[in-house]
Amino acid sequence: MSVNKKPEDPQHYVTGLLEGNRRILAKTITVIESSHPSHQDLAGAIVDRILPNTGKAVRLGVTGVPGVGKSMFIESFGMMLVNKGYRLAVLAVDPSSRRSGGSIMADKMRMEKLSVEPNAFIRPSPSGTTLGGVARKTREAMLVCEAAGFDVIIVETVGVGQSETEVSSMVDFFLVLMLAGAGDGYQGIKKGVLEIADAIAITKADGDNVEKAKHARVEYENALHIIAPQSKTWSPPVVICSSSEKTGIEEIWNIVINHREKMSKSGELEINRKKQMVNWMWALIEEGLKERFHGNPDIKKLLPKITHDVENGVKAPTIASDELLFFLDNNSVTYKKHA
Incomplete structure (x- = not known):
């Protein structure tokens, strides 16, 4: 490990990977698998930099x-x-x-x-x-x-x-x-x-x-x-x-x-890989939206009451989902679904 590089520096991992360092490889995958926000940011930076070498x-x-x-x-x-x-x-x-x-x-x-x-x-x-x-x-x-x-x-x-x-x-x-x-x-x-x-x-x-x-x-x-x-x-x-x-x-x-x-x-190999990368992006978007939705403090406050109303037939699931999805939209107070 270089004394001039901190482990938090993505280039430290990138250099180790390109050199075939197995210890760095194992550590990089550990960072990737971590759910800690700082590790997720670090993993993203590492993957972005190594893409030309994949x-x-x-x-x-x-x-x-x-x-x-x-x-x-x-x-x-x-x-x-x-x-x-x-x-x-x-x-x-x-x-x-x-x-x-x-x-x-x-x-x-x-x-x-x-x-x-x-x-x-x-x-x-x-x-x-x-x-x-x-x-x-x-x-x-x-x-x-x-x-x-x-x-x-x-x-x-x-x-x-x-x-x-x-x-x-x-x-x-x-x-x-x-x-x-x-x-x-x-x-x-x-x-x-x-x-x-x-x-x-x-x-x-x-x-x-x-x-x-x-x-x-x-x-x-x-x-x-x-x-x-x-x-x-x-x-x-x-x-x-x-x-x-x-x-x-x-x-x-x-x-x-x-x-x-x-x-x-x-040419199908290249086409398939391009499709896989785009599908991967959308999968991450959907997963990220779900995580942010459930992690939003205002949603956490609203969810118990709305869930209770749905369970007891007081509110239709369609209305409840609209309220949860769009109540934070400050730019469109009178949101209407497209026909």
Whole structure:
């Protein structure tokens, strides 16, 4: 750490990140995840300054229901990438304790080999109260890892609720892990996960389970045929793999690379990333408006009385919401809704 730089100076963090300093990387993500206003301002300044040094990494989302073997897959997949010379960052979004808000999974314990690799970085993040169990600051953490020189960023979801949709909106390639015999492809369609998948991998295809995995692959291939693809350039393939036997793992990486090449050539990769950045901005605006609304002292005073009136049928929810949303508008005393 430079004696001339204070930790509060964003350039201190930016310089450390660009130098690939892992200690600074970890501290930066801690700042990003902090809810303290001064830390939020600092995080914003850091992310703004590193933007020109981001965007080169492969952004990969991985999801699957509990028991599908996500951690074992990511460790096998990650070790394969590290052995190929890539630098890998894994942002594993944990389900959080409702009481403490802390992580209840130890990702580094679940990925023992990968966690000690010098060219791998694993960061578990408590999801807090964010919808779908996706950490609020995962996008910022992803950019920070890119600035620190990582070639591949994996975002692992808890595989429940709407977390898949959230993660698919921030990555280039979305890999869905499935279990053989856990339900046919049509059940997957109902969950909506097949609609956002760029590839499906049937896991644990080893021993007596190989034939079941092959059968499941056919089912999912048939299911995908009746879904309109997200891209004119890409049709999601279905593969089988075994993390324990290391089979099918390299094939999945080749699929990711093939997808990237095709999407880059067609211009869709750049278009999708631009859309993601704008959507991210609007998501932050909506979240910020909600926070400011609930943090406003005048709203806090009004809310109990208006809530009581709505609960007891004294005031219609539409009227109550208008009063809460527009009573601070000093420039328009006679506010009227557009027809």
